[in-house]
Amino acid sequence: MSKGFETVDKIKEGLEEILSIAEFFVDSPEIKKNRKLLKEAVKHIEQKKYDKVLTVEVDEDGDIIE
């Protein structure tokens, strides 16, 4: 399948970009909860705990394995 990403760095950048836009959303409990979840996803990627976020494998260079 076409994943649209090349590296986990790009995934992380994309998630951070979504989070920066989501800062403008009304703070409903649902939005807060899911914003927090995405922030945790970014942390997991930084900590190389990719299996908590992604369904695909990542090599030691941070590249998605096709």
Add this chain to the structure above:
Amino acid sequence: MKVKYYLYYSKDNQLYAYTDEKSISKKFESQRKMKKFHKKVKELSRDEINSIARNFQLNKLELKGLRTMDNLTGKVVECEIALTTNELLVVRHDSFLSSNDIFLEVSWDLNPKIFKKRIQKALRILGCYTVMDDFSKNIPDDDYVVADEVSIFIRRFGKSMKEG
């Protein structure tokens, strides 16, 4: 016949806002840091009013209800703010981008299946539903995002606002 106008100039003497309605001018002054503006009250002729309307269309003040969240009830409410047409257009533009077209702003191509299910759901709830239709049937409509227009306004124009 002349009409009384309330004119607000920024520190660099540019016309920032104006109105001919006293109630709107009072609201504006109650919400803004007035040390950032010079106020002038003028009786304007028809020609002068036409000139202002033509050249400063975006600076006209109006009262608008901007959406925000009531933290006590958790419901979306409207907060009445005196703002210029220009300020309103900026808020509406940012609000539109935030709530409807999030992925026009995100520069990469998304395939949601790369993420675990709970991340997919979070992305959808935060505005990514347009590209994640497979999941929409599991999420009630009232989960769709509503941009907090008051937050947007404060981020964009907060320097001119009174605190509290």
